[in-house]
Amino acid sequence: MTSALPNSLGNHALPSLPSLEDTLQRRWGNPWLLGPEVLPIWPIIDEISQKLAAQPSSLCANPSDYPMAAILVAEVDPVRCLAATLAGLRRGFTVALANPRWGQREWQQVDEVLQPDRSQPLVPDWELYVAKLPPTEIPEIKTPELLITTGGSGGQIKFARHTWETLMASVQGFQAHFQIATVNAYCVLPLYHVSGLMQALRTLATNGQLILQPYAELKQGQPFPLPAENPGFLSLVPTQLQELLNQGDTYLPWLRQFQAILLGGATPWPALLTQARTLSLPLAPTYGMTETASQVATLRPDEFLAGQTGSGRPLPHATISVLDDHHQPQPPNQPGRLAITAPSLFKGYLRVPDSRLPTPDSRLPTPDSPFLTDDIGYLNDQGYLHILGRHSTTLITGGEKVQPEELESLLLTTDLVQAVCIVGLPDAHWGQAVCALVVPQPGVALAQLADWLAPQVVPYKRPKYWMAVNALPQTAQGKVDRRAALAMARRLITD
Structure with missing residues (x-):
């Protein structure tokens, strides 16, 4: 199914894609990030920016070249994670996001590829390090990138390469799909995952507000109050929604306030969807991945409550095709591999040198072909996406x-x-x-x-x-x- 990006958001003009610098200048000092009170992200961004500006010039091939250094962010604290990410990109560094809860196996893979000096954090008591881009990437990378981790075959960690432009394309598709100019969000997911990160970027780029609360705290029964005029969006994985619903009526009035509860990360089971529909929750099952900068298909709450099933229609910026084993398009209602074309697609995986160089991935997007996913599904006669499973053993x-x-x-x-x-x-x-x-x-x-x-x-x-x-x-x-x-x-x- 192909959708063209509309030139309006209902009665709102569709904004042009803002640059990172323009976005930060426009929002600087704004009480945008909230918890129990306003969270002080701006002075933290400024502090990290100054630390990065003081890095030795030896980290660059020469003063006019793109930095050979990357910034590895492994902060569990969401404010620190977001501040370090924005500061690194602002200073022209490629930023790699790491899961601070990785075990020895995962860290060994990252250490081999990026060689971070984890004995010398950029800021004392922070999980923020200078790392090195593989030499194979230096001639190719021209602008700062955000490297977001995703699992590969055999459990091998891959860094999906995104740019500010790919991430903003995802934001714009989200705005158009929900016909909303300003996005507010309540984030309980980690910001080193694409699902949490994109909530932050949507709110930052669209003059919205982001409420941060660890899911473990939310589960204790103390959600923060929502903005009355624009309560915004909540993102959960199915397991989290089920846990909240298992608390009886505790969360129901709060959950019903959201414009949409985005449900992704895994296929929700039928009993959970039936329960949510019976309780009149504004559920929006989604489909997307790290490589697509989050969702590329979403079922809107009105459709869900009307009884529609599946993951919804593709967002306006995305094209989703269903291919058979010979990579030929399938007719409606016939399952096959999903292939995606979108300006939010990643630029490929970070390549590693020498003996660590992986086998070329035939699924990578090119200017002439879409990204062939590992997912099996179909589009029905109305263009709604239904996911059936994985092509591999994942x-x-x-x-x-x-x-x-x-x-x-x-x-x-x-x-x-x-x-x-x-x-x-x-x-x-x-x-x-x-x-x-x-x-x-x-x-x-x-x-x-x-x-x-x-x-x-x-x-x-x-x-x-x-x-x-x-x-x-x-x-x-x-x-x-x-x-x-x-x-x-x-x-x-x-x-």
Whole structure:
């Protein structure tokens, strides 16, 4: 389906894409970022900007070249994370966003690619470091980029390369889709993820306000009050919405105030959608990813409440095509791989040098071809998108990606297991629950495996179920039969 960007937002003229510098100058000093009170982001941006301006010139190939340095931001505090990101881009540095809760496995990958000196933070007691762009990227990169991490095959971390222009194109598509000039948002998602970051940028660029509250605090039953005239948007993953609804009527009056509750990160289960519709919640199921700078299709709340299903129509800036195995367009209602064309598309993944250079990714967008995703879905006769699953083995748990091969490889490096297969069990709370089927070495308890894996990976990757089996099912070629392994796990969980 193809949609052209309209030249108006209802009665509002569609603004031109603002530059970062223009945006910061226009908003500077504005009480834009809110928590229990106004959050002091502007002096923090100024402080970090001065720190970056004082970096030695040796970080550049020569004074006229693009800096070979990047800024790695690994701040769990959302104000610090956002301030450091904006300050780095403002000073012309490429900024890489890191998950501060990564385990040893993930940090090892980042250290190999960007070589951050994590013993010398730019600011004492901050998780903010100078890093190095791979030499393969220097001749190619001409403007500051924002590197946002996403999981790849085998659990390999990839940095998706975005520019201010790709991010603003996403903002403009959001405005047009919801016919709104000023975007307000209530953010409970981390700002180092594209889902949290884009909430901040939408509000910053459109003269809106952003309310920040950690989800753990929101879940304690103390949401902040919303603006009366423009309550704005709340973004949740399905697991979070289910947890809030499990509190009875506690959150219902508050949730109903939002213009839309954007629901993404994983496919919501039917019972959750039915419950939300029965409770008259303004739900807006979305489809998007890091590579597209968040959503490229969204079901508007009025459509959801009227009984429409799926992920909605493509946003005005995006084209979504459904392709068969030969990359030919599928007719309506026929499933296939989703391919996306949009000005919000990333510029590719950060390349790494020498032995770490990955196999070229045929899914990357080019001027002549769209971005071929790993998702399977279809567009119905009215152009509404429906997602059916993943082309690969990727698991989605609580909105986070988990690659089974990564966990299997890690466990097989020990002398604790003979064989292992990671599968995703259907789960009403998490979407998929990570489950490890293992053939342990004699005398090894499952608790030993869980204890060994815990410091290696971020918490959401850790299996929620460990099952000891005598042998794993195999295909005729001698490989683990993942489909049969999943069936085995489902039998065991019900026994």
